[in-house]
Amino acid sequence: MTRHFNFCAGPAAMPAPVLERARQEMLDYQGRGLSVMEMSHRSRDYMAIAEQAEHDLRDLLSIPNNYRVLFTQGGATQQFAALPYNLLGQGGTANFVHTGIWGSKAVKEARHLFGEAGVAASSEPNGHTAVPRPEEIRLSPDAAYLHYTANETIGGLEFDYLLGNTRGGMARPDGVEVPVVCDMSSSILSGPLDVSRFGILYAGAQKNIGPAGLVVVIVRDDLLELARADMPSLFSYRALAEAASMINTPATYSWYLAGLVFQWLRQDVGGLDAMQAINARKASKLYAAIDASDFYSNPIAGINRSRMNVPFMLADARLDEAFLAESEQAGLLNLKGHRSVGGMRASLYNAVPEAAVDALVDFMADFERRNG
Amino acid sequence: MTRHFNFCAGPAAMPAPVLERARQEMLDYQGRGLSVMEMSHRSRDYMAIAEQAEHDLRDLLSIPNNYRVLFTQGGATQQFAALPYNLLGQGGTANFVHTGIWGSKAVKEARHLFGEAGVAASSEPNGHTAVPRPEEIRLSPDAAYLHYTANETIGGLEFDYLLGNTRGGMARPDGVEVPVVCDMSSSILSGPLDVSRFGILYAGAQKNIGPAGLVVVIVRDDLLELARADMPSLFSYRALAEAASMINTPATYSWYLAGLVFQWLRQDVGGLDAMQAINARKASKLYAAIDASDFYSNPIAGINRSRMNVPFMLADARLDEAFLAESEQAGLLNLKGHRSVGGMRASLYNAVPEAAVDALVDFMADFERRNG
Numbered sequence: 001m002t003r004h005f006n007f008c009a010g011p012a013a014m015p016a017p018v019l020e021r022a023r024q025e026m027l028d029y030q031g032r033g034l035s036v037m038e039m040s041h042r043s044r045d046y047m048a049i050a051e052q053a054e055h056d057l058r059d060l061l062s063i064p065n066n067y068r069v070l071f072t073q074g075g076a077t078q079q080f081a082a083l084p085y086n087l088l089g090q091g092g093t094a095n096f097v098h099t100g101i102w103g104s105k106a107v108k109e110a111r112h113l114f115g116e117a118g119v120a121a122s123s124e125p126n127g128h129t130a131v132p133r134p135e136e137i138r139l140s141p142d143a144a145y146l147h148y149t150a151n152e153t154i155g156g157l158e159f160d161y162l163l164g165n166t167r168g169g170m171a172r173p174d175g176v177e178v179p180v181v182c183d184m185s186s187s188i189l190s191g192p193l194d195v196s197r198f199g200i201l202y203a204g205a206q207k208n209i210g211p212a213g214l215v216v217v218i219v220r221d222d223l224l225e226l227a228r229a230d231m232p233s234l235f236s237y238r239a240l241a242e243a244a245s246m247i248n249t250p251a252t253y254s255w256y257l258a259g260l261v262f263q264w265l266r267q268d269v270g271g272l273d274a275m276q277a278i279n280a281r282k283a284s285k286l287y288a289a290i291d292a293s294d295f296y297s298n299p300i301a302g303i304n305r306s307r308m309n310v311p312f313m314l315a316d317a318r319l320d321e322a323f324l325a326e327s328e329q330a331g332l333l334n335l336k337g338h339r340s341v342g343g344m345r346a347s348l349y350n351a352v353p354e355a356a357v358d359a360l361v362d363f364m365a366d367f368e369r370r371n372g
Numbered sequence: 373m374t375r376h377f378n379f380c381a382g383p384a385a386m387p388a389p390v391l392e393r394a395r396q397e398m399l400d401y402q403g404r405g406l407s408v409m410e411m412s413h414r415s416r417d418y419m420a421i422a423e424q425a426e427h428d429l430r431d432l433l434s435i436p437n438n439y440r441v442l443f444t445q446g447g448a449t450q451q452f453a454a455l456p457y458n459l460l461g462q463g464g465t466a467n468f469v470h471t472g473i474w475g476s477k478a479v480k481e482a483r484h485l486f487g488e489a490g491v492a493a494s495s496e497p498n499g500h501t502a503v504p505r506p507e508e509i510r511l512s513p514d515a516a517y518l519h520y521t522a523n524e525t526i527g528g529l530e531f532d533y534l535l536g537n538t539r540g541g542m543a544r545p546d547g548v549e550v551p552v553v554c555d556m557s558s559s560i561l562s563g564p565l566d567v568s569r570f571g572i573l574y575a576g577a578q579k580n581i582g583p584a585g586l587v588v589v590i591v592r593d594d595l596l597e598l599a600r601a602d603m604p605s606l607f608s609y610r611a612l613a614e615a616a617s618m619i620n621t622p623a624t625y626s627w628y629l630a631g632l633v634f635q636w637l638r639q640d641v642g643g644l645d646a647m648q649a650i651n652a653r654k655a656s657k658l659y660a661a662i663d664a665s666d667f668y669s670n671p672i673a674g675i676n677r678s679r680m681n682v683p684f685m686l687a688d689a690r691l692d693e694a695f696l697a698e699s700e701q702a703g704l705l706n707l708k709g710h711r712s713v714g715g716m717r718a719s720l721y722n723a724v725p726e727a728a729v730d731a732l733v734d735f736m737a738d739f740e741r742r743n744g
Contacts, residue, residue: 004405008412011624016399019407023398027391033376033703035391037583037629040380040706073445073585074606077620081604109605206621211409213445213585213623232453232604233481234446248449249578251585251623252383257409331405334412 005356008334009153009309010186011206013351017268018260037253041246050245050252053259060265060272063195063218070217070237071245071255076102076185076204078235079215080109083147083181083200085231087223088114092144095178097163098122099131100152101340102183110147120146128155130301137163139172144226145179145199146170151187151306153207154338156298156345158187158306164197168220179223186308188216189265189350191276199223207308208350210258214251265350275350282348282357283307289361295368313343319371320344330363332356377728380706381525381681382558383578385723389640390632409625413618422616422624425631432637432644435567435590442589442609443617443627448474448557448576450607451587452481455519455553455572457603459595460486464516467550469535470494471503472524473712474555482519492518500527502673509535511544516598517551517571518542523559523678525579526710528670528717530559530678536569540592551595558680560588561637561722563648571595579680580722582630586623637722647722654720654729655679661733667740685715691743692716702735704728 006013029036032045039046054069063069072078083106084094094110095118096103110117118140121132139146151158164170164180171177179199188203195201200219206212217237224238233239239247269275287305290296290312298305298312314320320343327335337343346360378385401408404417411418426441435441444450455478456466466482467490468475482489490512493504511518523530536542536552543549551571560575567573572591578584589609596610605611611619641647659677662668662684670677670684686692692715699707709715718732 001400002403002405003399006406006410008410008415011409011411011413011621013410014407019399023395026395026398027375027388028373031374033374034378034705035386037383038378038380038385039383041383041584043380043706073447073450073623075445075620078445078604078606081606112605113602204621206624211623211625212413212621213626230485232450232607233484234450234453235604248447249383249576249584251445251583251626252578253583253626254585254623333406334415 004331004333005352005359006333007346007348007352007356007360009338009345009347010204011212012347012349014210015261015264015268015351018257018264021260022257036256039252041249041252046252049256049259053255053262056259056262056266057216060189060262061193061195066221067195067218068221068224068237068241070219070240071250072215072217072234072240073213073251075212075215076183076202077105079183079202079217080106081113082231082235082237084110084114085235086227086237087145087179087181089226089228090144092142093118093140095120095139095143095146097132097137097146097148098124099149099157100128100155102152102154102185103149106147106149106183118143123157127299128152128157129299129304131157131159131304134161134163137170139170139178141173143172143178145181147181147183149183151184151308153186153309154341156300156306156309156311157304158308160303162194162197164199166196168197168199179220189272189275190279190308192272205254205258207347210261211254214254214258216258269350278354279307279348279350282352282354283310285357285361286310286346286348289364293368295372296364308349309345309347311337311341311343311345317342322371323367326367327363330359332360332363376703376705377724377731378705379718379720379724379728379732381710381717381719382576383584384719384721386582387633387636387640387723390629390636393632394629408628411624413621413624418624421628421631425627425634428631428634428638429588432561432634433565433567438593439567439590440593440596440609440613442591442612443622443630444587444589444606444612445585445623447584447587448555448574449477451555451574451589452478453485454603454607454609456482456486457607458599458609459517459551459553461598461600462516464514465490465512467492467511467515467518469504469509469518469520470496471521471529472500472527474524474526474557475521478519478521478555490515495529499671500524500529501671501676503529503531503676506533506535509542511542511550513545515544515550517553519553519555521555523556523680525558525681526713528672528678528681528683529676530680532675534566534569536571538568540569540571551592561644561647562651562680564644577626577630582633583626586626586630588630650726651679651720651722654724654726655682657729657733658682658718658720661736665740667744668736680721681717681719683709683713683715683717689714694743695739698739699735702731704732704735
């Protein structure tokens, strides 16, 4: 068996100890004589797995008691539809901070379903190389909520601050406070977080949580009452909360794997403070290597450089192909940049070990030596 | 490692060779140095896995070229919403044949979203012990399509005939033909099927396909043009078809496991004719044991007895608890009936081996001997 270093932006690397445990339990979960994926979601054993996962996630993020944790499906993209359905029941429009491709997809879906959506701020003028500053964000007079993307996976742009106030809200021009909603798909669990600064935060699992398909939504319970009546039943946060995320059969095996990731974070890594320190070292090393050379570059303002997704360009794009072929040969997988950006991208999610970054930095120096 | 016999109604037993292969490939897929769940869905390796799965499913069911195969999420329950959105774009109402709990859920969601839905036939008068006969099914004058549930997982009631004509349609009173749509969640792949008798058929994976979360939709391509504009983007069959089911990140690992199940059906079982013969033997043995004794009973009309889900009652319900405790002790898992029905239920999906039925029948006889 070989394990290479995997810099994929998502579906992304899983912690090896999690895969090892899943492997061991694949045909027989703890002597029960069946796989977790063969269990009824209503069985005692599975309910214990599901509840433990929520418990561990609550512990990791210190989630306050007035927030519900939902495990649902369809990726963050499905939440782009579910969110306006759940929050526009009393009218108003969704407002967005537009910082790149994922933010724009969220705007587009709200407009598709409900005609209009406000753009409260955009980093388009600077080519999405720096996020708007707090004073630049202006909600529309009829804003029902503000949505932003904490980390743009494709652009490699990350907010250096939380947009919500201590009540998880932001004030409209008329002083009315509306909830702040955040897509944290590619940065959740990368470090400690003050959940009370959000009305809702959510994340597709396939970066820092587990396998693709699962989505985690963390929602303050007073926001369960703002839904439109006309939405698909499975989209309803209230219905999901009331059914403990089991309106119908959930993605049981993915939920179990997410639980193993949460256990790994608690027990092997030692919690989110420790995880944050490791992630900071990983990102610093890679950005330092990029900045130390004219051969490589990254366009993002220092303060907004993503710790999770590091796009970088070779000064001579004709070398891209050789870089990719040779890095793959060296066991450094999935370094190709997103087709909309080009160049390279190294995603440094939690499960990517520091040794992977060391190996990448060494390879980059060697490649530059041979081609620079 | 122990493997017990698992009669769970879903999430259900998986073929042991599939789990074994998944176990072997968990940390390193065929020397690539990563798990399938760590692969980009757009990578060459993953695309090959995804395409092979579709290819094998097409081969197993002889799916005609003018049908598209979609791999999506949210279970059959999400399809209860997606279907009317996709088929009511030119007006009209959804029509349903109501044969039990799953059929009624589909009606309820269509009514929730679009106000009305027609019930073209119902087995409620006979307590859902026999399906309506073809001549009893009457579409409403404005029917846009007819939906039925091929096999009611909870009631243990299965259609003995296909509702669609050779064009996958059914005529309204005015002679206009509308497409027939079928929920085959709990019977797909249990035997050969003439797909052309359906406009659309779909199935949640967690019975005969793979892990919970994945849904397979097989849709005739002319039906991709009938959608309403106002639906969540991810619900659109046309958008899914155009994106080869990758509008956003699909449930990659579940899709891979489904592919392993399709390979198992083709190579280990020898195709759906062979599977059908095994399933027929399994069901016959269990129903014969039930019928041979006054100690056990099943209320369903012979012709509509489900081959996949066999509910049965003990004449003395006070023995239920002992039956369940002792059967579990004997390694016969998940025999408890659905809470709405009571008694016992043995689900005999493809992955439940004939030996499991033999062991169950032996246990039942022994239990009767000791308690009868």
